Amino acid sequence: MSWTVYLSGEIHTDWREVIQEGSDAKGLPVRFSAPVTDHGASDDCGVAILGAEEKKVWHDRKGAGVNAIRTRTLIEQADIVVVRFGTQYKQWNAAFDAGYAAALGKSLVILHRPEHQHPLKEVDAAAQAVAETPEQVVEILDYVINGVLAK
Amino acid sequence: MSWTVYLSGEIHTDWREVIQEGSDAKGLPVRFSAPVTDHGASDDCGVAILGAEEKKVWHDRKGAGVNAIRTRTLIEQADIVVVRFGTQYKQWNAAFDAGYAAALGKSLVILHRPEHQHPLKEVDAAAQAVAETPEQVVEILDYVINGVLAK
Amino acid sequence: MSWTVYLSGEIHTDWREVIQEGSDAKGLPVRFSAPVTDHGASDDCGVAILGAEEKKVWHDRKGAGVNAIRTRTLIEQADIVVVRFGTQYKQWNAAFDAGYAAALGKSLVILHRPEHQHPLKEVDAAAQAVAETPEQVVEILDYVINGVLAK
Amino acid sequence: MSWTVYLSGEIHTDWREVIQEGSDAKGLPVRFSAPVTDHGASDDCGVAILGAEEKKVWHDRKGAGVNAIRTRTLIEQADIVVVRFGTQYKQWNAAFDAGYAAALGKSLVILHRPEHQHPLKEVDAAAQAVAETPEQVVEILDYVINGVLAK
Amino acid sequence: MSWTVYLSGEIHTDWREVIQEGSDAKGLPVRFSAPVTDHGASDDCGVAILGAEEKKVWHDRKGAGVNAIRTRTLIEQADIVVVRFGTQYKQWNAAFDAGYAAALGKSLVILHRPEHQHPLKEVDAAAQAVAETPEQVVEILDYVINGVLAK
Amino acid sequence: MSWTVYLSGEIHTDWREVIQEGSDAKGLPVRFSAPVTDHGASDDCGVAILGAEEKKVWHDRKGAGVNAIRTRTLIEQADIVVVRFGTQYKQWNAAFDAGYAAALGKSLVILHRPEHQHPLKEVDAAAQAVAETPEQVVEILDYVINGVLAK
């Protein structure tokens, strides 16, 4: 069986690559998916494809709609949703994805540094696991899929 | 991953071919599906297979039932439902499909010319994207699937 | 038990009043609901409350969003959804509501004049009953609720 | 019919009172619900009832669990979920609630000041309406419930 | 709390009255519902309200559609669905109702005489209880609601 | 795309073979499934595997349970459920399957001879098509899958 893991959230560090390379190194049968991580493309996709808008709010609305086609579909197809909160930006879309995934009954893994523990307490409480590093996420996937605890 | 896209609505222009050829030209992993687009077959399938009816209403009812087997199944299997409204006919079945897909939580792309913007406002508001040309739909698919915004 | 009946569609004739008065005259335990039937208010509610837009498309989008709060909630609470198609306008929102209600498994009654039978054949085939007059809808409600066929 | 409206998010200003008083002044048939808005009680409820924890993470986990009993139940019972984002704090639980409500198909109204438009674009795109003031939320409720646009 | 019990199936004996009177005699808080039990009305409701049909199949189709508005709504609202199979007729609609209720997760009580045990074995296996007399159904309701076993 | 079609109901004639051979002759991409059609095995599977019972009712209950593992799973996986009613036996399990499939929203095709039209009217009204011969079912599948009406 192949597992499908959606990697939501922070797009400014290489945590997705760490998880994917770690998973590949262990030969895990995982198919990863993610939102568009090119910040500029993500912001501008709506107007680039469907026509420019003068007002920023509609510029953003068009883009958010197009991005939602990707994110909603991939979250719905995922067995596990990993959501990473970084140290910058509001990241409300990450928390939104976590709530969306929780309501769909997806297994949820939250990834964040200890200093965000308190503001993320409601999100963490809805998750099956809370990790601090992408390497821990790889270990969770390894254990969950293979059923063996690496020494 | 392969994406499944249902192309609902207007059957008198070649918009489905434009989308499919555009998608193929980009090598997108999309499986397209659609209602029966042979107008005559669609109208007569019920009585041709299950026996003639004198009254038009039952002639049509039989055909609509048989067509629904195809359309409902394919809409339920789709990741994305594209609905095109053309310039002729009532096209209530297209709007019905859009409502049906929306209630199922499908990603919805509406395709119509600007002059229909006002009467389609409720339908558009339920969609993730509103396009004017089939080429834009191809660009949406390219972006949503590959995560890269074509220059 | 009280029944909840949502009256969707055409807003330029008094068919809703005919149904409600007919139902009241029979003392039926029905609570009727409906979209906003003041055409101007329905068009302008978004910008009137949330601020003006220069472009017609966003003027309409804001209004359609606000109206959807009412229509979706009331359709979901309804036992029966009646959708009337009139002789004017595109009425795609009526067909959208019918599709939406059908996907939710609501009982559906379609109300239209005979000349629209062919373009509505898919919508009619998804319905439990197709009526031509609001008086017939009252008779359906009377029979369905009281279980007695009026002579 | 009585409407149920859940007021999620920011707990440091009186926006909930403004909405409730505005609604009462108009005589709207709305039953409001909300999370626990006493910050201290919300933080400490878990350990106060179920026993102290030395580690902050478990102190918070116990509280988040108890609070979730209230918030999940009330969100599921709501017809409309209003989520307000303020100017302070991370407010990830507010965004989580918005995602949770969206996945359940609730009508969603987002309330925030214009400067948060960009980081909230995905959340706003999932909503039926985006307001800037609690008075606008009252106007939305009045229109949605009574079907009349106040002049 | 009030319980809702739908009484489906055979319409030629007084078993519904026996159950309702037995329930009333015990003061059980049960609201009973049922299909239309006037055989003639049930057969003719479609054409009586919506216009005559020459062919029997469409005469019946119209009636079945109208009756389904009542039966589907009431089954969906029921806590318990009781289905009685009598000694005459095909009674396929009774078995259809049982399958429909089972798929919706309703509690199912089947009521039939011992000689029908074998052909009803699949239906009985989907039920929580199989009774032979309406008095037993009353006893089940009494026990299930009051939690006390009558001596 | 491959379609999955469950063939429920009558097990004493070769209608399943006619459909499967007709489908194969046309090269249709259909995977057929069915209940166990060996009457004796179907009756005795429970006690043969899980131990004998003295009372017929429990003999049958055990078998019905085991058979339900097959039938429920296959109906849930089907795109289309075809239910045939023959001329003998009560066939309440066929009608139960039809109700079960209808509640799950499956496309339903009912297959029966004209003399059963009246007692099957409620079942037929829940179906998308009503056929008289297995050859018609093959034609429906051909049309629904290939979108072309055979001349």
Add this chain to the structure above:
Amino acid sequence: MSWTVYLSGEIHTDWREVIQEGSDAKGLPVRFSAPVTDHGASDDCGVAILGAEEKKVWHDRKGAGVNAIRTRTLIEQADIVVVRFGTQYKQWNAAFDAGYAAALGKSLVILHRPEHQHPLKEVDAAAQAVAETPEQVVEILDYVINGVLAK
């Protein structure tokens, strides 16, 4: 708003009374429900109503079916499900109820003494709160409903 709380599990101590009296003393708007707590009645209800069985397994099966009508209905209607594990007996039905409620998305409170923490770890992890005493359950209800933390 009134809350509905189902009290599942151990039936040999007075924990349900403690919770109900504590709730009443605080004037909480809670409607409690529970399985039949008369052990003998619960064991014998099936045969007492539906006829004796010689084999214990069928004696028990009949009773379990009748009891399930009550327990499933009340669990489905509950906002919160409290499951208590006592010190005696296998109590597999309590754990079954917890799993059933969890899959339905109910808020879950588990009540047990500390020595059962390890064997209940999977059950506890699926719950929003784990209490040791019925008084704590009352405090949880008070806080969750009134939003105020008792000093």
Add this chain to the structure above:
Amino acid sequence: MSWTVYLSGEIHTDWREVIQEGSDAKGLPVRFSAPVTDHGASDDCGVAILGAEEKKVWHDRKGAGVNAIRTRTLIEQADIVVVRFGTQYKQWNAAFDAGYAAALGKSLVILHRPEHQHPLKEVDAAAQAVAETPEQVVEILDYVINGVLAK
């Protein structure tokens, strides 16, 4: 078609191997899945991956969360859930899994020795089959999948 069977419950005997080998010997197209059956790994996975805890309750909570990612995902993907109760330990997680699977509508096979019949009566009543030996489970799979009763 390939069937997916989840083997829940007791982890101290070789019953899973007996079923898998028996299934392989018959060439059944079954994909088996199971929880982690290494007791130590299952207990310690949480802290081994995510960091040590001083208190046993949080040590266990972390592990239960990680294990739930595996068990919930695999149960949701299963066509059939087999739950074995052994002679030792509380096994509340097994009963929890049975309740969880039942609420999801999975086909359920319970496997236990006769002496546990009474305390498992509610669990057995929710199952389609109750077996005493793993060999019987293999026979059930063979019959259910191949439709032929082995002599």
